[in-house]
Amino acid sequence: MSGQGTATAPPDVLTGGETGRRAGPARRRRPRPPTRDSGWWALMLLLPAAAGLAVFEIWPTFQTIYYSFTSWGAFGGHAWSGLENYRTLIADSDVFHAIVNTAIITAITLLAVPLSAVVAALLSLPGMRGVTIYRTLYFLPVVTLPAAVALTWKWLFNGDYGLINWLLSKIGIDGPHWLSDPATAIFAISIVGVWGSIGYNMVIFLSGIRGIPVDYYEAAELDGAGRLAQFFHVTVPLLTPSIFFVTVITVINSLQAFDLIYLMVGQQSPAIERTETLVYLFYQRGFAEHDGGYAAAIGVLLLIATLILTAAQFRLQKRWVHYG
C-alpha cells in the first residue's frame, strides 16, 4: 500500500527541506501579484468571463429567486403571488416523494464509497501491475454518455429478456420488471448510480492515498500490522477528507439525478412517483407543464439544499477529519 507513496513523496520534504529553507530565510513564501498598475489589463482579461457569468448565471440566479414568488399564466405572463408557490411546495406529495427518493438513491449510491476505497487501496499496493488498465476500465462509466448508459441498463434490467433476470433465473429467482415495478425501480436506478460513481471516487481516493506519507505504513508494519490492519488504521483515517468530499458529491449528484430517471423510467411509468427527484420535478413543472413560478420554487429548494450540504461539508470537515 506504500508503493505509490514512495514514488511520489519527494525525500527532501522530510529531511533536506529543513536545511534548504534555513539557507534562504529571506525568500518569499507566498507569491504576490507583481504589478500595481494592471487594473485596465485585469479588466480586459476578466471581462469575457465576468460578463458571460453575469448574464447567464448570476442574474438568472436572482431572477429564479424572484420567479419563485410569482405565478405564471398559460400564455407566458407572470404575476406576484407571494409565498403561494412555497405553500404548495410544502404540501406537494411529489416534492415529498422527491426528497424521500433522493435519500434512498443517496443511501444506496454511497455503497460505492467503501467499494471504491477498497479498489483504490488495492491499486496502490506496492508493485501492483496493470494499474492503468484497471483505472481506465473502472473510470469508463463516468465518461460515458448518460443517455447511452440509461438505455443500456434499461436493456439489462428488462423484465422479459434482460440479462439480469436471466442470471437471476439461473439461481432460481424470478426477477421482477425492475423499472416499471414501483417497488424495485429505485433500486435499479441506484445500482446504476453505484456503477457510475465508483470510478470518480476511485480517482479521488487514489490521489488521497498517494498523499499519505510512507512512514505511516512503515511504522504500522514495524508494529506488526498486516495489510488489512494498515487499511483500517492508516489508510481510512487519513483518507477521511477524501471520503468526506466524495460523500457530499454523491449527495449533490443524487439530488440532481435526472438523465437516468427521464430515460429509464419516464413520465408514463407507474414507478415515476417512486423514482422522481427534485431536478426531474423541476423539468416536468417548468418545461413540460410550463409552470415557471412553481419550477423556480423547486429550483430555490434545490439551491438551499446544495448550499446547506456545501456548508455542512466545510463545518464537519473541520470537526472529524484527520489531516495527515
Next chain:
Amino acid sequence: MADSMQLTARRGRRRFRPRHPIAHLVLCLGAIFMVGPFLWQLSTSLQTFGESVSVPPTFLPHSPQWSNVTTVFSALPFGRELMNTTVMTIARTVGQVLFSSLAGFAFARMRFRGNAVLFAIFLSVTMVPYQVFLLPQYQIMQGLGLLNTLTALFLPGMFSAFGTFLMRQFFRQIPMEIEEAARIDGANILQIFWRIMLPMSAPGMIALGVLVIIWSWNDLLWPLVVNSDPRQMPVSAGLASLQGQYTTNFPVLMAGSLLASLPVIIVFIVFQRHLMSGIAFSGVKG
C-alpha cells in the same frame, strides 16, 4: 553497513515481486461489473431482433447485423445530430478554456482593486446548481430568437466560474521567479501571459478542456429544454427520441447508444492522464 544495506535492498526488491493474486482476483471481478454493460451493449447492437429476445440470451450474434447501424441513421438525422454535438462541444470547450484562462490569470497574477471580492463572487457561483439558471437562460434564448438553433446549444455553456477557479489554481503554481525574470527582460503583461503562462499551464488547460468536452458531449437537460427540432438536437437528446420510436428494439437502441458514446470514450482514453489529474486536483483543492 554496506552489506546490510544491500540485504535490505534485496529484500525490498523481493517484497515487490509478489503479484497480489487475490487483489487481481477482486479487481477482475469488479472489472466484469464495470465493463459488462458495455460488452452487452456491443453484443446486442450486432444481433437480430430475434436473437436479442431469445431465451437463453444470445451472447455472440450469429452474424454481425450492421443493418442496426443503418436503421439508426434512417430513423434519426443521426449524422446531423452527431455534428450538432460536435459543434456544441467544441464551442463550449474553446469558450470555457479561453475565457477561464484569461480570467484565471488575472485573478492569480494581477493586483487590482476588487480582486478578492470578484473572486469571492466567482467562487459562490460555482456552488449554485446549474438547474437554477435554466428558466432565465431559456427566456434569454427565446428573447434573442435563438430557440432551436445550434447557437442556443452552446452559448450559455461557454463561461465557467469553476473553470476560472481551476485555471487560477494552475497559474498560482507557476513560480514567481520565472515571471520576474521575463519582466526584467522587458516583457509586458500580454507577452508574459502568451509566451510564458499559457505554455506552462498547458496541462491545466488540457485537463479543463477534457472535463468540458465530457460534460458538453453528455449534456441532456439543457438541449431538451432549448431545442425540440430533431435536426437541431445533439445526439444525447436524439437517443431519447430514438427510444420513443424503437421502444423494445434493443439492437437498434444499443447500436445508437454505442455510436453516440464512442467519440467521447476515445477522447477519454487519449487524454485520461490529464483528466484524472484534473479531477484529483479539483477534488483536493476544491
